[in-house]
Amino acid sequence: MDYLAKKRLVSSFFQNTNPWKVMVWLMGALVAFILLLPTIYLLLRAVEAGDAVWNILFSARTARVLLRTVYLAASVTLASALVAVPIAWLTVRTDLPMRRVCAILTTLPLVVPSYVGAYLFISVLGPRGILQQWLEPLGVQQLPKLYGFPGAFLVLTLLSYPYILTSTRASLMRMNPALEEASRNLGNGPWSTFWRVTLPQLRPGLAAGGLLVTLYVLRDFGAVSVMRYSTFTRVLYIQYQSSFDRTGAAVLALVLILLTVFVLLIEIRTRGRASYYGGHVGAIGRPIQVQLGYWRWPSLLLCASVVILSLVLPASILLYWFLRSLKLSIAFPSLWTAAWNSVFASGLASAISLLAAIPVALLSVRQMGWMALFLERVSYSAFALPGMVVALAMVFFGANYANPIYQTLYLLLLGYLIMFLPQALGALRTSLLQIAPSIEQAARTLGKGPVNVFRTITVPVAWPGIAAGIGIVFLTAMKELPITLILGPLGFNTLATSVWSAVEEAMFGAAAAPALLLILLSSVPMALLILRERV
Numbered sequence: 001m002d003y004l005a006k007k008r009l010v011s012s013f014f015q016n017t018n019p020w021k022v023m024v025w026l027m028g029a030l031v032a033f034i035l036l037l038p039t040i041y042l043l044l045r046a047v048e049a050g051d052a053v054w055n056i057l058f059s060a061r062t063a064r065v066l067l068r069t070v071y072l073a074a075s076v077t078l079a080s081a082l083v084a085v086p087i088a089w090l091t092v093r094t095d096l097p098m099r100r101v102c103a104i105l106t107t108l109p110l111v112v113p114s115y116v117g118a119y120l121f122i123s124v125l126g127p128r129g130i131l132q133q134w135l136e137p138l139g140v141q142q143l144p145k146l147y148g149f150p151g152a153f154l155v156l157t158l159l160s161y162p163y164i165l166t167s168t169r170a171s172l173m174r175m176n177p178a179l180e181e182a183s184r185n186l187g188n189g190p191w192s193t194f195w196r197v198t199l200p201q202l203r204p205g206l207a208a209g210g211l212l213v214t215l216y217v218l219r220d221f222g223a224v225s226v227m228r229y230s231t232f233t234r235v236l237y238i239q240y241q242s243s244f245d246r247t248g249a250a251v252l253a254l255v256l257i258l259l260t261v262f263v264l265l266i267e268i269r270t271r272g273r274a275s276y277y278g279g280h281v282g283a284i285g286r287p288i289q290v291q292l293g294y295w296r297w298p299s300l301l302l303c304a305s306v307v308i309l310s311l312v313l314p315a316s317i318l319l320y321w322f323l324r325s326l327k328l329s330i331a332f333p334s335l336w337t338a339a340w341n342s343v344f345a346s347g348l349a350s351a352i353s354l355l356a357a358i359p360v361a362l363l364s365v366r367q368m369g370w371m372a373l374f375l376e377r378v379s380y381s382a383f384a385l386p387g388m389v390v391a392l393a394m395v396f397f398g399a400n401y402a403n404p405i406y407q408t409l410y411l412l413l414l415g416y417l418i419m420f421l422p423q424a425l426g427a428l429r430t431s432l433l434q435i436a437p438s439i440e441q442a443a444r445t446l447g448k449g450p451v452n453v454f455r456t457i458t459v460p461v462a463w464p465g466i467a468a469g470i471g472i473v474f475l476t477a478m479k480e481l482p483i484t485l486i487l488g489p490l491g492f493n494t495l496a497t498s499v500w501s502a503v504e505e506a507m508f509g510a511a512a513a514p515a516l517l518l519i520l521l522s523s524v525p526m527a528l529l530i531l532r533e534r535v
Helices: 005-016 019-049 052-055 060-093 099-105 114-125 130-138 149-174 177-185 192-200 203-219 222-226 232-240 247-271 293-328 337-365 370-384 387-401 409-433 437-445 451-461 463-479 484-488 495-504 508-531
Strands: none
Touching: 005 019, 005 387, 019 052, 019 247, 019 337, 019 370, 019 387, 019 409, 060 099, 060 149, 060 192, 060 232, 060 247, 099 203, 099 293, 099 463, 114 130, 114 222, 114 293, 114 495, 130 409, 149 222, 149 293, 149 409, 149 463, 203 232, 203 247, 203 409, 222 232, 232 247, 232 387, 247 370, 247 437, 293 508, 337 370, 337 409, 337 463, 337 495, 337 508, 370 409, 387 409, 409 463, 409 484, 451 463, 463 495, 463 508, 484 495, 495 508
């Protein structure tokens, strides 16, 4: 081919290529590369193990850890759905008393770190806990065992069900009410309409939220460590702390990634190819309000019970430790700097995660090819990585290939991006699924460019998912511990690291102050987001 022919071919390619799509694909590829860095690190470590990899993979110990991890993840996900779906429906579709207050309070357990929640439940319900001491005069010598699976299941369910709750609420608020009205006009009652019409339309929100809960359990370290339940994350931590040879831990982390891939494949099979948007965006209005009648107060009692167990009880015990520490005159460190560092880093993490999730969400919803599916799966798979593995991977690449950002806030934000992008992606993707492509195509035919269409149509319509993604990432980054401990710049203390430092030294009274402030600062943004919802 001569020079002129090559020039014409290149010119034709750029003329026929949509610059907007090219930019979105390039951004999605860059995000996927960043998210694959921890996996590349694990592969490099595993290669060092040589033939020993197979001995570790097929050992009886690995099989036991795998079964325990899968059992816990499946149990917590199912229980979280059973808790979240009724609450979401009650707070959006019914005349539940104080439903806006219930919507706020049932979401707030997201602000409680798993390690704090686990310790608080142990201090109340564990051996020689507060409840045991109260019941001893009544002849109760021993409470049921809380350590192991029961404790880990209880804590993780109460702290992770809001992932499903927020995505399900967003789906309910974006759902076309004409579908339910048609069902009611055909003679179906409220419950029949819920099971036949509403619940099937919640499939994207349930899938996104359930996936986040499963991945959250797979990577959780705090609750399983306090409750002494050996999942992959706890075993990894023990190996990292007890051995200079970290290749074995890298192999186990790779098993965790394979488990995540298997979970994602199951989610693909259950998701299907159905469309969940209505005929017109304008048809989305105020949803039908079901009259609960005699069920109003039992429904309120259900919501109140969940709030008491997941929020009021932990907060009360924290307050107890705080007041006890005041009586003992424990000196508290300065918290204002730690609070500012937490808010600043978490705010940046939520903004960066949302921006990075936009191209991946657009490709996964609007492009049906295997490449778009691959980008989405890579984005979700990073959420299952333990924070310590992500942190060590970032240390490895920062020290060897990105020295200018090593031990800086930029490297910490990069670790946050890898950990929390799936949360922003799940909420954003759910809202984009409910936007009919014909709406955007109509705007394009009227002369608007793709950027203008995205800014004026896609973003306003998808705002519930965007807001939910920002809120979830902010809350999770506020309580993130392993990444902050390892990647944070020297002297960069946050509320999470302050809590952990006090707990490590068994100064539970000193840990109460930063923990209470952490819950307070994390609760305000989530409450503001929910108050702005049209419910």
